Amino acid sequence: MHIHKYEKWWLTFGISSLVLFLVVVGFSAFHYGSHPPSAKVYVDPERVDEIAPFNNPGVHKVEGKDWDYEVVFVASAFYYNPPEIEVPLGSTVKFIATTKDVVHGFQAAGTNINMILEPGYVSEYITTVDKAGEYLILCNEYCGVGHSSMTSMLKVVE
Amino acid sequence: MTTVAERAKDLVKVDRRDGKLALAHIYVAFIALAIGGLCGLLQTLVRSGTFTLPWGIGYYQILTVHGVLLGLVLTTYFIFGFQIAAVSRTSGTLTDKQRMLGWVGFWVMTIGTIASATMVLLNQASVLYTFYAPLQAHWIFYAGLALVIVGSWIGGAGQIGKYIEWRKANPGQSSPLLTFMVVVNLSMWIVCSLGVAVEVLFQLLPWSLGWVDKVDVLLSRTLFWYFGHPLVYFWLLPAYMVWYVVIPKVIGGKIFSDALARLSFMLFLLFSIPVGFHHQLVEPGISSFWKFLQVVLTLMVVIPSLLTAFSMFATFEIRGRALGGKGVLGWFKKLPWGDARFLVPFIGMAAFIPAGAGGIINASHQMNQLVHNTIWVTGHFHLTVATTVVLTFFGAAYWLIPHLTGRVLTKQMNKLAIIQAIVWAFGMSIMSGAMHIVGLFGAPRRSDFSTYGGSAQAAEWIPYQIAQAVGGTILFIGIVLVLYIVANLLWFAPKGETEFPVGEISENAEKTPMALENWKIWLTICIALILFAYTVPVIDMIQNAPPGSKGFKLW
Amino acid sequence: MSKKREKEPDLKGTLYSVGVLGAFIIITWFMAFYLFIDRF
Structure with a gap:
């Protein structure tokens, strides 16, 4: 099949750009560990309150791990437990969350903390909170009539 | 120079009986536009914080109506109406x-x-x-969706039947381009809608009827998005048909390359389906590796759009130069800007540039965390489907409807159509622009007006939500205008003959390789890619499935 | 239709147009990537 010279140039340029994008995100993911939240941890959605760590939602300092704090959240229509958390600036935090009923979102506005919570699954994300401030945590997956009143607050303090 | 034979071809009419079938679809499409568009206006008003819905109507109720009517009904019915007419026009009654x-x-x-x-x-x-799931609707809702899908298979079989008949009658020949494209689109549709059919028939229906207690949530979402992404290409490909085949004729030019047009459609068939995970990038239960693999395949589907961009510009440049356009960009001025059949889809094409750029960002693996379920995504698909696709459909309706009703688009209506497209582009720039920006701030999609407990961040979003309402109001004016034009073309425009424009292939174009029409090869690759992308993660999902979920009705 | 091509059509304008399009895609992508890297 004959292809115009310029079209060959364009395709080469276009495909190279796509490859560049893939190399950048692939390298950050598989070399630096910047994966999207993809935990494969399971929980019985009807017994969430009895099962660790969800029997004790909140901020927990941990030792001997790659992160300093574990923040445990339980979502249900239309609440997050806890309703507010505080972590020190510069600490590395592992967010661990699940839902007791329908699918909910878990997003801290203005950050990359953005994950879907599904019944039966635990969602996890590790990040270093390097900017002080108050970040609104909200549900970004439609969950019913109270969807837009479902909030919590992440406070990163000095 | 048009020969007598070519002029005779231009006047080929879609048979009246086929036209009636096509028009029936188009009626439903525009009724959906009227109701769904009104719901869209109401949503933007509610979200601006200045308006409350009367009579106890819920925000999420009208949001459901808006999404179902415009995303599923308007698109599918217009596409079927257009495709029926296109097959009848190019392959015979x-x-x-x-x-x-x-x-x-x-x-x-x-x-x-x-x-x-x-x-x-x-x-x-x-x-x-x-x-x-596990939000659980009434079973009749799911049964209705199942009927829509099954109905589309039955109707699609009629269109594919014509193609098979044509191939048998013309062995060894390349099929008419437009018919070929219709069949590619339907093949993609049938292969992908199997996913949602399985979800609805085997998971949601038995569960909502109470025959089973629980549903596997992740599996249902995976089946949905196996369908959901090719769905957006099912909307887009008919727009590409208009761009590749109709627009060259409208501007008086030729199709740049039949072979490249077919190749890009085949690439869409291959790469539109095994990519659903890029809608599930931030959810648990799927490993980053398999997500990334589908991200790679997702970016492959950009390639046929790159081909299309080149073909479009080339068609325009060749025509503009033939009309005496000089210099590097002089040809641009020579295009028929006063012809709504050209200008309206052209604005749609222009919108696809930011739309496509945004789409690449959305699909870029972990970068999806930046935008996932924010209103940026809503802004994105209001450029893709609600501008690129919909304006192209409007532009097509301006010749298709009068062709089928035996009327003509008058000068005044042509002018109004141009105004309509400009109103649309203006309203959408405001609405979609505001959605993109405030989405990056973190404002969520699909949410009622909320101050989020007095959050300072959420307070910053409100001016953008007011901008969305302004844009939404302008867009609603656009909907009123297009409905007025469509009503005119259906019932009031002067009687006359309107051409169904079908472009001729450029004499410089190479002969089309028959391999492009070897369905055994292409469908085999298509299915192999799907199996490659989905088998391992789906088996993993089923084997490691946590206890399922009972249904919830939380609205 | 299978006539020999004498000359390829002049598509310089097309080349520039797609070039601008490509640049737009790359610029917006890296802006988004920067925002992603900047946030935690």
């Missing part, structure tokens, strides 16, 4: 049996649509058009 399949499909889809819509209006199914 449908046989009685093919047309009968078209009508059976139409009524099955319509009964399904009415059943689902009724449950939404009764507030028994405010689950949005993605109907994520």
